[in-house]
Amino acid sequence: PQPNAPSLPGDPTDTERYTYRISFPSWFEAPSLRIDVPVGRMQIFNRTAYSPSGYREYVFANQQNEFSKNFLSNTSGVTWTLSPRLVSDTRVNWSRETGRFAFAGRAIDRATLLPDSLVFPDQASRETVSVSLQVNPSSFNPTSLTQGKSLGNNQEQFNLVQTLTYLRGRHEVEAGLDWRRLMPLTDFRERGITYNFGSITQALQTGLASVSVQALAPTTTFRIDNLSLFLQDTWRVSSRRTVTAGARYELNPPPSGDRLPYTFTDVNNLLTADLAPAGTPLWRTDRTNIAPRFDAAYVISERQELGLRGCVCLFYDLGTGTALRGYSSYPFNSQRVTPNQPFPAPASAVAAAPFDTTTRPIASTFHVTEPDLRLPSTLQWNVSLERRLGTSQSLTVSYVGARGRDLLRTEQLRNRPAPTEVAFGIPTMTFINPAVVSSTTSVFVTRNAAASRYDALQMQLQRRMSRGLQAMLSYTLARSTDTVSNEVTAGLASTGIPGFTASVDDDFGSSDFDIRHVVAGGVTWNLPSPSGGAARRVLGDWGLDLSGRWRSSAPLHVVTQTIDPINFSGTNRRVNLVPGQNPWISDASLPGGKRLNFAAFQVPAPGQQGTMERNSLRWIPAQQLDLSLRKDVPLGRTRAQLRWDIFNITNTPNFAEPGASLPAADSPLFGVSTRMLNRALGPGGTSGGLNAQYQVGGPRSMQLSLRVSF
Numbered sequence: 001p002q003p004n005a006p007s008l009p010g011d012p013t014d015t016e017r018y019t020y021r022i023s024f025p026s027w028f029e030a031p032s033l034r035i036d037v038p039v040g041r042m043q044i045f046n047r048t049a050y051s052p053s054g055y056r057e058y059v060f061a062n063q064q065n066e067f068s069k070n071f072l073s074n075t076s077g078v079t080w081t082l083s084p085r086l087v088s089d090t091r092v093n094w095s096r097e098t099g100r101f102a103f104a105g106r107a108i109d110r111a112t113l114l115p116d117s118l119v120f121p122d123q124a125s126r127e128t129v130s131v132s133l134q135v136n137p138s139s140f141n142p143t144s145l146t147q148g149k150s151l152g153n154n155q156e157q158f159n160l161v162q163t164l165t166y167l168r169g170r171h172e173v174e175a176g177l178d179w180r181r182l183m184p185l186t187d188f189r190e191r192g193i194t195y196n197f198g199s200i201t202q203a204l205q206t207g208l209a210s211v212s213v214q215a216l217a218p219t220t221t222f223r224i225d226n227l228s229l230f231l232q233d234t235w236r237v238s239s240r241r242t243v244t245a246g247a248r249y250e251l252n253p254p255p256s257g258d259r260l261p262y263t264f265t266d267v268n269n270l271l272t273a274d275l276a277p278a279g280t281p282l283w284r285t286d287r288t289n290i291a292p293r294f295d296a297a298y299v300i301s302e303r304q305e306l307g308l309r310g311c312v313c314l315f316y317d318l319g320t321g322t323a324l325r326g327y328s329s330y331p332f333n334s335q336r337v338t339p340n341q342p343f344p345a346p347a348s349a350v351a352a353a354p355f356d357t358t359t360r361p362i363a364s365t366f367h368v369t370e371p372d373l374r375l376p377s378t379l380q381w382n383v384s385l386e387r388r389l390g391t392s393q394s395l396t397v398s399y400v401g402a403r404g405r406d407l408l409r410t411e412q413l414r415n416r417p418a419p420t421e422v423a424f425g426i427p428t429m430t431f432i433n434p435a436v437v438s439s440t441t442s443v444f445v446t447r448n449a450a451a452s453r454y455d456a457l458q459m460q461l462q463r464r465m466s467r468g469l470q471a472m473l474s475y476t477l478a479r480s481t482d483t484v485s486n487e488v489t490a491g492l493a494s495t496g497i498p499g500f501t502a503s504v505d506d507d508f509g510s511s512d513f514d515i516r517h518v519v520a521g522g523v524t525w526n527l528p529s530p531s532g533g534a535a536r537r538v539l540g541d542w543g544l545d546l547s548g549r550w551r552s553s554a555p556l557h558v559v560t561q562t563i564d565p566i567n568f569s570g571t572n573r574r575v576n577l578v579p580g581q582n583p584w585i586s587d588a589s590l591p592g593g594k595r596l597n598f599a600a601f602q603v604p605a606p607g608q609q610g611t612m613e614r615n616s617l618r619w620i621p622a623q624q625l626d627l628s629l630r631k632d633v634p635l636g637r638t639r640a641q642l643r644w645d646i647f648n649i650t651n652t653p654n655f656a657e658p659g660a661s662l663p664a665a666d667s668p669l670f671g672v673s674t675r676m677l678n679r680a681l682g683p684g685g686t687s688g689g690l691n692a693q694y695q696v697g698g699p700r701s702m703q704l705s706l707r708v709s710f
Contacts, residue, residue, distance in 0.1 A: 001018055001020070001061055001062055001108050001109035001110060001111040002018070002109050002110040002111070003015075003016035003017060003018045004017075004018055004019060004109070005017040005018065005019050012199075012200065013200075013201070014200045014201060014204070015200065018061060018109075020061040020108075020109075022058045022061070024055060024056060024057050024058070024679075025055065025056055026053070026054065026055030026056075027052075027053060027054055027055070028051070028052075028053040029050075029051065029052050029053070030049070030050075030051045031049070031050055032047065032048065032049040032050070033047070033048050033049075034046070034047040034048075035047075041080060041081040041082075042078055042079065042080045042081075043078070043079040044076075044077070044078050045076070045077050046074070046075070046076045046077075047073075047074070047075045047076075048072075048073070048074045049071070049072070049073045049074075050070075050071070050072050050073075051070070051071040051072075052068070052069075052070045052071075053068070053069050053070070054066070054067055054068035054069060055067055058106075060143070060144075060145070061106070061108065061109075062105055062106040062107070062108055062111045062145065063103070063104075063105060063106070063144070063145055063146065064103075064104050064105075064106055065101065065102075065103060065104075065150075066100075066101070066102045066103075066104055067099075067100070067101055068098075068099065068100045069097070069098070069099045069100075070097070070098045070099075071095070071096075071097045072095065072096050072097075073093065073094070073095035073096075074093070074094050074095070075091065075092070075093045076091075076092050076093075077089070077090060077091045077092070078090045084167075085166060085167045085168060086164065086165070086166050086167075087164070087165045088162075088163070088164055088165075089161075089162075089163045089164075089165070090160075090161070090162050090163075091159075091160070091161040091162075092159070092160055093157070093158070093159040093160075094156070094157070094158055094159075095156070095157045095159075096154070096155070096156045096157075097154070097155050098152065098153075098154045099152060099153040099154070100149075100151075100152045101150040101151050101152070102126070102148065102149050102150055103130055103132075103146040103147050103148055103149075103150060104147060105145055105146075105147050113147075116147075118344055119131050119147060119344070120148070121193070121344070121347060121350045122347065124190070124191070125148075126147055126148040126149060127148075127149055128148075128149060128189060128190045128191075129148050129149065129189055129190055129191045129192070129193065130146055130147065130148035130149055130150060130189050130191075130192045130193065131146070131147055131148055131193045131194075131195070132144050132145070132146040132192070132193070132194045132195065133145050133146075133195050133197070133343075134194060134195065134196045134197065135196075135197045135198070135199065135200055135203055136196065136197075136198060136199065148189065149189040150189060151187065151188050151189060152187035152188075153184070153185075153186070153187065154184070154185040154187055155182060155183065155184045155185065156182075156183040156185075157180065157181065157182050157183070158180065158181045159178075159179070159180045159181075160177075160178075160179045160180075161176065161177070161178045161179075162176050162177050163175070163176035164176060170235055170236040170237070171233055171234070171235050171236075172233070172234040172236075173231075173232070173233045173234075174230070174231070174232050174233075174234075174246075175230070175231045176229075176230055177227070177228065177229050177230075178226075178227070178228040178230070179225075179226070179227050179228075180225070180226045180227075181223060181224070181225050181226075182223070182224040182225075182226075183221050183222065183223055183224075184221070184222050184224070184324065185219065185220070185221045185222075186217060186219065186220060186222075186324075186327055186328065187219050188216035188217055188219075188328065189216060190215070190216070190352075191213055191214065191215055191216070191350070191352050192213070192214040192216070193211065193212075193213050193350050194211070194212045194213075194214075195209040195210075195211055195341075195343055195345070196209055196210045196211075196212070197209045198210075207342060207343065208340045208341060208342060209341055209342075209343060209345075210337060210338070210339045210340070210341070211337070211338045211339075211341045211345045211349045211350065212335065212336070212337045212338075213335070213336045213337075213338075213349075213350055213351070213352055213353070214333070214334070214335055214352075215333070215334045215335075215336075215352030215353060215355070216328065216332065216333060217259075217327055217328050217332030217333065218259075218332065220257060220258055220259045220327075221257060221258075222255045222256065222257035222260075222324055222327075223255065223256045223257055224255045224256075224318075224320060225252075225253060225256075226250070226251070226252050226318060227250075227251045227252075228248055228249065228250050228251075229248070229249045230246060230247070230248040230249070231246055231247060232244060232245065232246020232247070232293070233245055233246065239299075240298060240299040240302070241296075241297070241298050241299075242295075242296070242297045242298075243294075243295070243296050243297075244293075244294070244295040244296070245292075245293070245294050245295075246292070246293050247290055247291065247292045247293070248290070248291045248293070248316075249289065249290050249291075250289040250290075250291065250316045250375060251285070251287060251289070252285075252286075252289075252316075252318055252319055252320075252375060253281075253285040254281045254282045254283050254284075254285065254323065254369075255282065255320065255323050255324060256281075259327065259332070260278070260279055260280070260281070260282065260327075261282070261323070261324060261325070261326030261327045261329075261366070261367060261368075262275060262276065262278065262280075262326065262330055262331075262366060263276045263280055263282055263326075263366070263368045263369075264276055264366075264368060264436075264443075267368050267369070267370050267371055267445060268370060268371070270413065270431060270432045270433065270443065270445075271430065271431060271432065271433055272433060273432075273433055273436070274433065274436055275362070275436055282323050282368065282369050282373075283369045283370065283371050283372065283373040284371055284372060284373075286372075286373075286374055286375060289316050289375050289377075291313070291314040291315060291316055291377070292313075292314055293311070293312070293313040293314065294311070294312050294313075295309070295310070295311045295313075296309065296310055296311075297309040304387065304388060305386075305387070305388035305394070306385075306386070306387050306388070307385070307386045308383070308384070308385050308386075309383070309384055309386075310381070310382060310383040310384070311380075311381065311382050311383075312379075312380075312381045313379075313380050313381070314377060314378070314379050314380075315377065315378045315380065316375045316376070316377050317375060317376040317377070317378070317407075318375075319373060319374070319375040319376055319408070321369070321408040321410070321446050321487045321488060322367050322369075322408075322410055322444065322446055322487070322488050323367075323369060323446075325367040325444070325488075326365070326366055326367035326368065326444075329364050329365040329366065329367070330362060330364035330365070330366060331355045331356060331357045331364070332355055333355075333364065334352060334353040334354065334355055334356065335353065336351075336352065336353040360435065360436060361434060361435060361436055361437050361438040361441070362436060362437050362438065362441060363437075363438040363440050363441055364437075364441055365441065365442050365443075365444070366437075366441070366442070366443045366444065367410075367444045367446070368443060368444070368445055368446070369445070369446040369447075370445065370446070370447045370448070373446070373447075373448060374406045374448050375406070376404065376405075376406050376407045376408055376448070376487075377404070377405055377406055378402050378403065378404045378405075378452075379402065379403045379405070380400070380401070380402040381400075381401050381402075382398055382399060382400040382401070383398065383399050384396055384397065384398035384399075384458075385397050385398075389461075391466070392463050392464050392466040393461065393462065393463050393464075394461075394462050394464075395459070395460070395461050395462075396458075396459070396460045396462070397457075397458070397459050398457070398458040398459075398460075399455075399456070399457055399458075400454070400455070400456045400458060401454065401455050401456075402452070402453070402454040403451075403452070403453055403454075404450075404451055404452035404453070404454075404482065405451055406448040407448070407449075407450035407451060407452060407482070407483075407484070407487065408446050408447070408448065408449075408450060408487035409446070409447055409448075409449040409450040409483065409484050409487075409504070410444050410445065410446045410447075410487070410488070410489060411444070411445050411447070411449075412442055412443070412444055412445075413431045413432060413442070413443045413444075413445060414431070414432070414439070414440075414441065414442045414443070415429065415430050415431060415432055415434060415437070415438075415439045415441070416428065416429040416430075416439070431443075446487075449483075449504055450482065450483045450484045450487075450504070451482065451483055451508075452480070452481065452482035452483075452511070453479075453480070453481045453482070454478070454479070454480045454481075455478065455479050456476055456477065456478035456479070457476070457477045457478075458474065458475070458476050458477075459474065459475045459476075460472065460473070460474040460475075461473045461474070465524075468525060468526035468527070468528070469523070469524070469525050469526075470523070470524040470525075471521070471522065471523045471524070472521060472522050473519075473520075473521040474518075474519070474520050474521070475517075475518070475519050476517070476518040477516065477517060478514075478515065478516060478518070479510075479514065479516065480510070480511040480513060480514040480515075481508060481509060481510055481511060481514070482508070482511045483504050483505075483507045483508050484507065485511045485512035485513060486512065489572075503609075506609050506614075507614055508614070509613050509614035509615050509616065510555045510614065510615035510616070511555075511615070512554075512555065512615065513554075514554075514555050514615060515551050515552055515553075515554060516552045517551065517552040518549070518550070518551045518552070519549065519550045519551075520547075520548070520549045520550075521547065521548055521549075522545070522546065522547040522548070523544075523545070523546045523547075524543065524544075524545050525543060525544045525545075525546075526542075526543045527542045527543060527544065529541060529542075541631055541632040541633070541634075542629070542630070542631050543629075543630045543631075543632075544627070544628070544629060544630075545627070545628040545630065546625070546626070546627055546628075547625075547626045548623070548624065548625040548626070549623065549624055549696065550621065550622070550623040551621060551622050551623070552618075552621050553618040553619045553620050553621050554618070554619050554622075554657055555615035555616070555617065555618060555619075556615060556617050556618075556619060556657045556658075556660050557574050557612055557613070557614055557615050557616055557617060557660065558574065558575045558583075558596065558601050558612060558617070558660045558661075558662055558671075559572060559573055559574055559575065559660065559661055559662065560573055560574075560575050560603045560604070560610070560661070560662045561661055561662070561663075562603045573604070573609060573610065574604075574609060574610035574611075574612045574613075574614065575601040575602060575603060575604065575610040575612055575662050576601065576602040576603070576604045576610045576611045576612065577600065577601065577602075577610075577611050577612050578599065578600050578601065578602055581597060581599055581600035582597055582600060583596060583597055583600045583601075583617055584596065584597060584617075585597045590672055590673070591653070591655040591672070591673040591674075592619065592620045592655045592658075592673050593620070594620075595658065595670075595671040595672045596658060596660060596670060596671020596672075597671070598662075598663075598666040598667075598670055598671070599666075601662050603662065617660075619657045619658070619673075620655065622654040622677055622696070622697055623652055623654070624647070624648050624652060624654065624696050624697065625648065625649050625650050625652070626645065626646065626647050626648065626649060627645075627646045627649045628643060628644065628645045628646070629643070629644045630642065630643045630644070631643075637710065638708060638709065638710040639708070639709045639710070640706065640707065640708045640709075641706070641707045641708075641709075642704075642705075642706055643703075643704070643705045643706075643707070644702065644703075644704055645702065645703040645704075645705070646700065646701075646702050647698070647700065647701050647702070647703070648697075648698060648699065648700045648701070649700065650700075651699060651700040653676070653699075654676060654677040654678075654696075654697035654698075655673040655675075655676060655677060656673055656674075656675050656676060656677045656679065656680030656697075657673065657680070658671045658672050658673045658674070659671070659672075659674065676697060676698055676699065677695070677696065677697025677698070678695035678696065678697040678698030679695075679698075680697075681695045681696070681697065
């Protein structure tokens, strides 16, 4: 766009500044339809839901990133009473989720977009290819305009759940199966083309650019199958005692498909391993996963409605983790660079280099798993005491504990030093067969090397609906610790390297989601209605719903980007704390009222993890109050509900944790929060999470909805 502000000292020549205020628009819709039909002894239902959503964010004033996510689901079910003692329940679900991330330009303030016929090569379009025009002013950030497709993630799911329930005497026996097939589809752009014009002066004088072309993996579909068989018996020992015992068998084979990611012949000894043949399963199927469970409930006093219940259960996770990440690397990723090309470049300069499966050593990235990978599991137990208070209130106090074992942890291995790292004095370290991979190749190995621990005290005060008023208030005091909080976190320091202090035990600390205190409450009030007539039709059947939540601060720690043998990715090596320095600096003018203190942190010595414990710092609390106004409208056998929802009615600002990557020198943005909490909890689209508009912690927003039941 046309500059609208003068340049400042230090700006590159031939440039002026442009200032612009922007917002991040988002949208979300959620229509659904459910039909219930009784047929003899069968109750049949079908529910269809469709939820399109998306948002835009602006990198530059005339450069926008477009994210979209559409979810379509259909669930059908039949409950069939075969006899007074035998009931069959069947549920069948099909769903499809599509996500898309695309680049687009904006023609604003006299900025003109080039026509697609000039930007995109022949036989290509913005639906399959991305094109980036980039200039690199000296001593200044690169400036670029990118248009076209980035990537898409699609997934279909089939799910069948069949349960048989048999009643005999005091026993209720349930048996059944749960089968699910996931079919993720990778849908990358065909090519990514970048024109780098160098400096602005060079671009104006010569018009020539260095053209780089990246070709990505072809579209393909994988299959992930999960089968569970379960059996349980609920025994009503007496009117005051009930016991439930059961077990669940889990069979989760590795993903299958036509183009599985490559692995190695011996992941546990990569120094002598070779590349495994194409299509080799990523791990061997474990067929010994049986998860028992035991529940018990006891009514201590029927008169006081005082009850005690508890449960000990074992749960297995899917264990898929990062299994399919390697698909986008070897061999389905090629690079070609051609210097001194005009714009638009000839077809030969923008053609993709062929995928190479013959050249050794390989310069790429691999994501592999240990061959005897076990399903991650969690042992959970809880005990709760419930007591009636008066005629409509009850108080429940619970303790919940969980221990995770065989959780997934991904370590990074790479032969050192790479040619570009010799100047840093990094010692020679060879972990992977150098005849197979080059020194620029990274191998990410997923192992059963993580653990977690969770303990919580939960209290809930509930008022059942009485005189049109219902309320609930809860409080949770919890502690969550683990060695890694996200199984897809990559680039963790490799363990067991002689002379370097990298240990899984060093990473055991507060979880990324360790929120110590949570208070939540809600009130539902059906407003009094006039007795009849027109007044009731207008003023009757109104209701208010009020909900609020407060949570204590989220944890974080500071990492360094300094190159180090145990810090290959530069995102998981913590810093040293400087004695006597407060990690925080108070500043009321900043989001959250504080920032990290650069002087409180130091880069640790080579080969060492920092003295700062993982997630040992705390940010600020978050709170939000929501209000809903609703009106029920009876229309004969049909009933409609109008609803007006106001999220964050007080428009309280909630800021996300600041960026905590230690720069080489202090920066005005180091340790400063730069986004709202809702945008940090998951942007949606191809990046995962819910649409930011409906996450907790955003600005005040409103929603109007209509629900019709017939």
